[in-house]
Amino acid sequence: MSTSSTETNTLNHPVVSRDTWLAERKTLLAQEKELTRLRDRIAGERRALPWVHVEKNYVFDTPEGKRSLADLFEGRRQLMVQHFMFGPGWEQGCPSCSFMADHTDGMQIHLEHRDISFVAVSRATLPEIARFHSRMGWKFKWVSSNGSDFNYDFHVSFKPEDRVDGTVHYNYGMVEFPAEEAPGISLFYKDSEGRIFHTYSTYGRGVEVMIGTYSMLDLAPKGRDERDTFYKMEWMRHHDRYETQAVFTPAPVAHACCSDKA
Template identity: 55%
Template sequence: MLSNPVVSREEWLEARRALLATEKEETRLRDKIRAERLKLPWVKVDKTYTFDTPAGKKTLADLFDGRSQLMIYHFMFGPDWEAGCPGCSFLSDHIDGTLAHLNHHDVTYVTVSRAPLDKIEAYKKRMGWKFPWVSSFGSDFNFDYHVSFTREELESGKVFYNFRDISGDQANDELPGMSAFIRDEAGNVYHTYSDYARGGEEILTTLMILDRAPKGRNETSTLSFVKRHDEYEEPSPAHSCCA
């Protein structure tokens, strides 16, 4: 059923122009945030982190793969999980097409999870993904970047996530995020940025399209509609005009 008023083209145009003014404010604010993000101070990474990869053990510096910038997506996939998080899987469906562009722009993108490498490889094959995905199993990396939590932390009643303490019952043993690093000519690595929770929504093209669709995201809670892409029911048959 229609829930919005139906008006003339002239009335619609007036309403659309009013919204455009707000959208331009949002664009200018987004530009301001991006500029401030680039001015953030850096933290030198002195700790040695080792990751399991299909090519053997690699350090954080190795993950740059010869480039100066590294983006790491913290994918929720714990050591005892049977499959990766549906929400993280949804985000990861958007990545493969960006890799050539990122690499050409001196950026390496790597996904990191605490699941053992054999579980990661099996799930990656199931999903049909190509992006680099490594295991931090046995490393402090996920804990130091506040996306994995011990049972003791969860039972203590609070954990540190998204730059603040949150209640333990709001958390899980794994939570999502993205972190950025840069390497200088001397080989030193610096942590430059992280975001968590809904901070990564801007890279989710599907959400940006849905935000412009008549029903929007049409969700009962954040990403309530999302399933792994091989778990959706078969789509309805195409209309004859599109077959």
């Protein structure tokens, strides 16, 4: 059996006394505290960003019928949207977006108690969404933007004419992106007069904020244990498609949705 470079590095790791380990751990702790303070500061700067008034009347297909963007707030002031990569005619949703979505149901009640409604939005038709939603056993609300400009306006879906020399406008710049759909997270606020404002969107590796599993893997001795490829999440499978035995077996590349370059 071949040994991965990550495993080799792990096996060759230095082993020291508890006192030496503690001294190095305290040095790292100081850096971790610095990162925590930096994260808090950036979060404050994020909240201080100016807002954009959403004037277009976006309409979505939902299990309850046609609903506007305002309806998706469901009585709350804030709305979090997962731009889920799932195009019309696709057999299933993107594995990486599904990995993100696997973390949603558990946190939804906590978001709602902080005045935030959550919804996933895809261009796939509602029957296609419903079929995959049922297969995955998820409970969160998922609606279709099919026939709407919503995905295009937020730069997570691309028409052939959107490509310029092989690049599309994604993550606030022109980048190479091989798929017609892309991942993202967008936040909206609705005021007492019913006006809706776009407050924030994050794309590329920014969507990792939804992936608590990655935070846990980052604590582990082998870390994320991903190969140094453009699409580092090649190991990812839908949670009902893993083999019975938990072993590392890279899956075929599906979408380069969370690459370093995106």
